[in-house]
Amino acid sequence: MTPYDDSPTQAALAAPRLIDGFGRAVTYLRVSVTDRCDLRCVYCMAEHMTFLPKAQVLTLEELDRVASTFIGLGVRKLRLTGGEPLVRKGFMELVAGLSRHLRSGALDELTLTTNGTQLAKHADDLARHGVRRINVSLDTLKPDLFRRLTRGGDVAQVIGGIDAALAAGIAVKINAVALKHDNAAELPDLITWAHQRGCDMTLIETMPLGEIDEDRTDQFLSLKDVRRDLASFWTLEDLAYATGGPARYTRIAETGGLLGFITPLSHNFCEACNRVRLTCTGTLHTCLGRDDASDLRAVIRAGATDAELEQAIFAAIGSKPEGHDFQIAGTRPAVARHMSTTGG
Numbered sequence: 268m269t270p271y272d273d274s275p276t277q278a279a280l281a282a283p284r285l286i287d288g289f290g291r292a293v294t295y296l297r298v299s300v301t302d303r304c305d306l307r308c309v310y311c312m313a314e315h316m317t318f319l320p321k322a323q324v325l326t327l328e329e330l331d332r333v334a335s336t337f338i339g340l341g342v343r344k345l346r347l348t349g350g351e352p353l354v355r356k357g358f359m360e361l362v363a364g365l366s367r368h369l370r371s372g373a374l375d376e377l378t379l380t381t382n383g384t385q386l387a388k389h390a391d392d393l394a395r396h397g398v399r400r401i402n403v404s405l406d407t408l409k410p411d412l413f414r415r416l417t418r419g420g421d422v423a424q425v426i427g428g429i430d431a432a433l434a435a436g437i438a439v440k441i442n443a444v445a446l447k448h449d450n451a452a453e454l455p456d457l458i459t460w461a462h463q464r465g466c467d468m469t470l471i472e473t474m475p476l477g478e479i480d481e482d483r484t485d486q487f488l489s490l491k492d493v494r495r496d497l498a499s500f501w502t503l504e505d506l507a508y509a510t511g512g513p514a515r516y517t518r519i520a521e522t523g524g525l526l527g528f529i530t531p532l533s534h535n536f537c538e539a540c541n542r543v544r545l546t547c548t549g550t551l552h553t554c555l556g557r558d559d560a561s562d563l564r565a566v567i568r569a570g571a572t573d574a575e576l577e578q579a580i581f582a583a584i585g586s587k588p589e590g591h592d593f594q595i596a597g598t599r600p601a602v603a604r605h606m607s608t609t610g611g
Contacts, residue, residue: 285341289587291540291587293553293587295342295344296334296342296543296544297346297544298330298334299348299350299545299547300347300355300358303318303355304349306419306420309416309418310444319547324548325549327360330361331361332576336573337580338368338373338374340581343374343376344375345374345376345377345378347362347377352381353381359392362392366397370397377396378398378400378401378402379401379402382417383429384421387424387428387430390434400438402439402442402469404442404443405429406444406449406450407453408457409422409453412449429466433464433465433466438466439466441457441461441468441469443469454493458526462519462524468524469514469529470529472489473487473488491530494528501521501522503519504517506518508525513540514529515530516528543587549563561582
C-alpha cells in the first residue's frame with residue numbers, strides 16, 4: 268500500500284477541525300470497504316443483489332488516503348464496515364496500514380462491524396493490529412430462524428467467531444435488529460446470552476434504507492415498547508456512557524450488562540451526531556437518513572492534491588443537515604441506497 272504521512276501536527280491532534288453548520292464536531296468516520304456480503308439478511312438486502320463492478324469501488328490505497336485525510340482533520344474514531352468487511356480481498360492489509368494512526372496517537376479507536384461469519388479466521392490478526400472492540404450483528408440464536416433471516420447463514424459459525432474474538436482479547440458488542448414477527452419474543456434471551464458472555468448488547472429499530480423484498484411496516488417494532496416490556500421484569504438504569512455512536516445505554520441490574528437502544532424512528536439522535544459515512548465508491552454521506560452526497564472518488568481520481576481533498580471534505584461537512592426524517596412507509600424506502608453500500 269502507498270504510505271502516507273502518519274505524523275499529524277500537534278495542532279491537528281489538539282482539536283477537531285471538522286465543524287458542521289450547527290456547531291457539531293465530526294470526529295467519527297464509518298467507511299464501507301465493500302458492498303458485498305456473504306449473507307443476505309432480509310431487512311438489509313434484496314435476495315438477488317446486483318453488486319458494484321470493481322472499477323467503481325475504491326482501491327485499498329484510496330480508502331487509506333481518504334481515511335487518513337479525515338484523521339488528519341480531527342477524526343478520532345474509525346469504523347470499517349461493509350457489506351461484510353472481512354470478505355474484501357486485502358482487508359487485513361488495510362487494517363494493518365491504518366493501525367499506524369493508533370500508534371501515532373492520531374486515532375483513538377480502529378474498529379469494525381461484522382456479521383461474524385469470517386471472524387474466527389481473522390480475530391487474532393485484528394487484535395494484533397490494535398482492534399480492541401468490534402460490533403457483531405446477530406438477530407437470533409435459533410438456527411432455523413437465523414438461516415431464514417440471513418437466507419442461508421449458519422448461526423454456529425457466527426457464535427464461533429464471537430468466541431474467537433473474545434479469546435483474542437477483543438471486546439464484542441452484539442447488535443440485533445428488532446423484528447416484530449421474528450425475534451421480538453426472543454430478545455430477553457438474546458440479551459441474557461450476550462451478557463453471560465461478557466458482551467454488551469444494542470437493539471436497533473428497522474431502518475428504511477434500500478429496496479428490499481419485504482414490508483418494513485409489518486416488521487417495525489418500536490424500541491420504546493421493547494424497553495417498557497423489559498422494564499417489567501428487569502431493572503434498567505440509564506447511563507451517560509457512550510461509545511461515539513447513536514446508542515443510548517442502560518445497565519440491567521439482574522445481568523450486570525449494558526443494553527443500548529438505537530432509535531432512528533421513535534426517538535432520533537441527530538442533535539449530537541458526530542459522524543459521517545464514506546461508501547465503498549467514495550461517496551461521502553453526512554446523514555444516514557438523507558440523500559446528500561459528495562463524490563470524493565471523483566476528486567481523488569482527478570488527481571487532487573491533499574489540500575484539494577481536504578477542501579472537498581470541508582465543503583461536505585459544511586452542508587451536513589441538522590437531522591434526518593426517517594419514516595417507515597411499506598416497502599418504499601426513505602432512502603434508496605442500501606445499508607450494505609452506505610457503511611453500517
